[in-house]
Amino acid sequence: MQKIPLNLAKPGMKLAKAVTRDNGMVVMGPGMELTESHLERLRSMEVDRITVEGNPLEGGSSGVDTSAAHRLERLDHLFRRLGGDPWQDEVRGFLNEYLRIKAAEQAARAAAEGKA
Amino acid sequence: MEEDLKTSVKGQILSIKDLPTLPKVLDEVSRLVQDPNANTDEIAKIISRDQVLSAKVLKMVNSPVYGFPGRIGTVQHALVLLGFNVVRGIIISTSVFDMMIKAMEGLWEHSLGCALAANVVARAAGLADPEEYSVAGLLHDLGKVVAAVQMPELHEAVSQAVREQDLRWFEAERAVMGFGHDRINAWLARHWNLPGNIREGMSHHHSPETAQLYPETAAAVHIGDWIVRIYEYGTGGDDQAAVLSKKALDMLKLKLSDMDRILDEFAGQLAEVSDLDMA
Amino acid sequence: MAETPFSRRQNAFLLSPDPDLAKLLTGLWPDEVMRFTVFERGRRAIEHLFNDPPDLLVVDNRLPDISGAEVATLVKSENVYRQLPVILVLDGSDLDHSWDWDQVEVDDFLVRPLRGEEARARVNLTMLRAMRALDANPLSKLPGNTSIIQRIQQCIDRNEDFALAYCDLDYFKSFNDKYGFSRGDEVLMMTARVIVNTIRAFAGVRSFVGHVGGDDFVFIMPPDLVEEACRRVVQTFDSIVPHFYDAEDRTRGSIVSVDRQGETRTFPLMAVSIAVVFSTGARRLSHAGEAASIAMGLKKKAKENPKSCYVLDQRER
Numbered sequence: 001m002q003k004i005p006l007n008l009a010k011p012g013m014k015l016a017k018a019v020t021r022d023n024g025m026v027v028m029g030p031g032m033e034l035t036e037s038h039l040e041r042l043r044s045m046e047v048d049r050i051t052v053e054g055n056p057l058e059g060g061s062s063g064v065d066t067s068a069a070h071r072l073e074r075l076d077h078l079f080r081r082l083g084g085d086p087w088q089d090e091v092r093g094f095l096n097e098y099l100r101i102k103a104a105e106q107a108a109r110a111a112a113e114g115k116a
Numbered sequence: 117m118e119e120d121l122k123t124s125v126k127g128q129i130l131s132i133k134d135l136p137t138l139p140k141v142l143d144e145v146s147r148l149v150q151d152p153n154a155n156t157d158e159i160a161k162i163i164s165r166d167q168v169l170s171a172k173v174l175k176m177v178n179s180p181v182y183g184f185p186g187r188i189g190t191v192q193h194a195l196v197l198l199g200f201n202v203v204r205g206i207i208i209s210t211s212v213f214d215m216m217i218k219a220m221e222g223l224w225e226h227s228l229g230c231a232l233a234a235n236v237v238a239r240a241a242g243l244a245d246p247e248e249y250s251v252a253g254l255l256h257d258l259g260k261v262v263a264a265v266q267m268p269e270l271h272e273a274v275s276q277a278v279r280e281q282d283l284r285w286f287e288a289e290r291a292v293m294g295f296g297h298d299r300i301n302a303w304l305a306r307h308w309n310l311p312g313n314i315r316e317g318m319s320h321h322h323s324p325e326t327a328q329l330y331p332e333t334a335a336a337v338h339i340g341d342w343i344v345r346i347y348e349y350g351t352g353g354d355d356q357a358a359v360l361s362k363k364a365l366d367m368l369k370l371k372l373s374d375m376d377r378i379l380d381e382f383a384g385q386l387a388e389v390s391d392l393d394m395a
Numbered sequence: 396m397a398e399t400p401f402s403r404r405q406n407a408f409l410l411s412p413d414p415d416l417a418k419l420l421t422g423l424w425p426d427e428v429m430r431f432t433v434f435e436r437g438r439r440a441i442e443h444l445f446n447d448p449p450d451l452l453v454v455d456n457r458l459p460d461i462s463g464a465e466v467a468t469l470v471k472s473e474n475v476y477r478q479l480p481v482i483l484v485l486d487g488s489d490l491d492h493s494w495d496w497d498q499v500e501v502d503d504f505l506v507r508p509l510r511g512e513e514a515r516a517r518v519n520l521t522m523l524r525a526m527r528a529l530d531a532n533p534l535s536k537l538p539g540n541t542s543i544i545q546r547i548q549q550c551i552d553r554n555e556d557f558a559l560a561y562c563d564l565d566y567f568k569s570f571n572d573k574y575g576f577s578r579g580d581e582v583l584m585m586t587a588r589v590i591v592n593t594i595r596a597f598a599g600v601r602s603f604v605g606h607v608g609g610d611d612f613v614f615i616m617p618p619d620l621v622e623e624a625c626r627r628v629v630q631t632f633d634s635i636v637p638h639f640y641d642a643e644d645r646t647r648g649s650i651v652s653v654d655r656q657g658e659t660r661t662f663p664l665m666a667v668s669i670a671v672v673f674s675t676g677a678r679r680l681s682h683a684g685e686a687a688s689i690a691m692g693l694k695k696k697a698k699e700n701p702k703s704c705y706v707l708d709q710r711e712r
Contacts, residue, residue, distance in 0.1 A: 066386055071347065074348065078345070078355070079357050082356075087360075090372065091360050094373075094375065098375070098379060153598075175446070183534070183580065183584030187585070187638050187639055188638065193634070193638075196589065196592055197585065197589065199588070199591065200592070205444075206441075208438050208461075209440070209441040210442070
């Protein structure tokens with residue numbers, strides 16, 4: 001089983017653990033096969049991770065989406081209140097550059113593995 | 117008025133009797149301490165992932181009862197010095213959160229992530245005894261846990277301010293209470309006789325330049341907190357980047373460009389630990 | 396001031412779900428003589444017990460979550476807590492089966508229904524007896540010289556195979572001179588814990604740890620395990636002891652101190668030296684004194700090495 005970010009979940013995956021709300025209420029039980037409408041609903045409930053059977057995400061089987069591409073997407077949101085300060089702008093510029101290169105690397109590696 | 121609040125909160129914080137933790141790690145350690153063949157290293161490895169259990173063993177080993185307060189800063193050493201029986205006693209007397217488990221889970225991951233990141237930063241900066249930086253990182257938000265347990269109303273008020281005014285948790289704490297978890301950490305660390313480096317890491321990670329004795333620890337934890345927030349592993353209570361202090365980098369003689377290899381190393385280690393399901 | 400047999404106010408813990416028992420016991424002494432803290436459950440009390448040990452522990456066998464015997468064992472198996480007197484409260488029916496008081500190391504028990512006067516007298520007596528009976532080293536609470544010699548003699552008399560290890564610290568004196576005796580005591584307390592826990596980690600083994608005094612410790616182990624025990628003591632001690640120095644000395648790996656002749660000298664960090672004497676098969680010790688004199692010879696050899704080390708008695712055995 002593997003804990004994965006919701007945005008990487010696909011229809012057909014099976015839940016290995018129940019999805020619960022903050023108050024502990026069960027939304028979907030284990031064993032349920034996910035459909036697009038399930039995923040839609042989980043997204044609307046702002047669930048960010050689910051645990052599914054098997055190991056659908058190869059490589060970094062992490063429960064958190066550390067992929068550089070996703071980090072890059074989040075950067076604007078994370079820095080939303082840090083604009084205007086030259087040092088913070090420099091920090092953000094550095095991260096932007098770092099994650100962009102990483103994302104390209106990761107994409108190239110994924111493509112190479114896809115061919116092999 | 118504000119001073120009154122601070123005094124009464126301090127009293128409430130220090131009077132904490134039962135500090136609960138999450139069930140997963142507790143179950144695993146409980147199983148190990150019942151097993152006479154389990155070794156200290158295994159137990160230490162698991163306890164080192166849990167901020168509450170780590171705090172409890174360090175508090176115990178640094179208590180005056182043992183005769184060397186403030187000397188022991190790693191879980192490994194604490195376990196050797198306490199011995200199996202005492203560790204077992206701590207474990208069986210620890211309860212789990214019955215409510216708000218889901219809400220707190222993110223804080224456990226955030227703390228574990230900060231422990232990793234502080235360790236990576238300490239290594240990159242060439243500092244001695246990097247394990248001790250992990251402990252300081254792990255405990256850097258303990259004040260938030262204790263506040264949630266002892267003063268649920270204030271905790272909720274802070275949480276509300278975060279949501280409604282789009283504040284960082286630390287800003288919201290100061291808006292609501294007049295002081296932050298860094299202050300709460302300072303009270304706890306002193307009351308529990310934790311070693312100076314861990315104490316300053318806990319109480320100065322938002323302003324490392326004000327640390328008097330162990331500025332490196334405060335700076336490493338500060339940068340660690342910043343890193344783990346960029347990766348959004350767990351949550352410190354809000355979803356914003358921390359304000360990275362340039363002084364913190366200067367104090368460790370690091371440049372922004374050194375962050376390349378630090379982030380690389382951290383992302384690799386995070387992929388390993390985040391397999392562990394905390395809840 | 397109420398009449399009291401004690402030199403100061405005593406703090407007692409009562410672990411019992413029974414409100415009548417709590418009421419009766421707390422009513423027996425004025426608050427300034429003895430103050431009770433009552434826990435209705437056992438498990439939660441243990442952490443408090445370890446963090447802030449009271450002067451007396453009364454455990455009710457009716458605890459729902461942990462047996463009275465188990466609480467007593469947890470307390471009594473730790474050198475730092477074992478002088479704490481423990482009294483078990485039983486129901487008459489608990490005595491229908493026999494108790495192994497060697498395993499359940501309580502100091503006394505009380506049986507329901509309690510008679511107030513008698514309970515007070517028994518508790519007072521138990522506490523005073525516990526205060527007198529302390530042959531332990533005042534610092535580490537480990538058994539002292541009398542107990543050590545008795546134990547060695549007992550092993551000899553029973554014709555047991557055993558290994559006897561003498562430990563002491565190199566450069567302890569110079570550490571004390573530089574940092575003062577209270578910092579020195581910290582190191583001794585740490586050393587005691589390292590030895591005790593290392594030895595105890597060998598599960599199911601008959602062993603003994605004593606504190607001769609100062610920086611001299613003794614432990615007894617089966618001969619086949621003693622080398623491994625020495626190795627672990629050395630390794631653990633070496634990894635922990637640097638933390639007892641100030642950062643500057645730790646980084647440098649040495650201290651600068653003035654010796655007895657008034658000369659400034661540099662000393663390495665402290666190390667532990669262990670000399671091990673065997674009493675096995677054909678080569679048996681005849682009395683405790685013989686062990687000590689052989690050990691002194693070995694010690695000289697161990698001390699030639701400034702680092703932590705152990706020396707095993709290599710004579711024919």
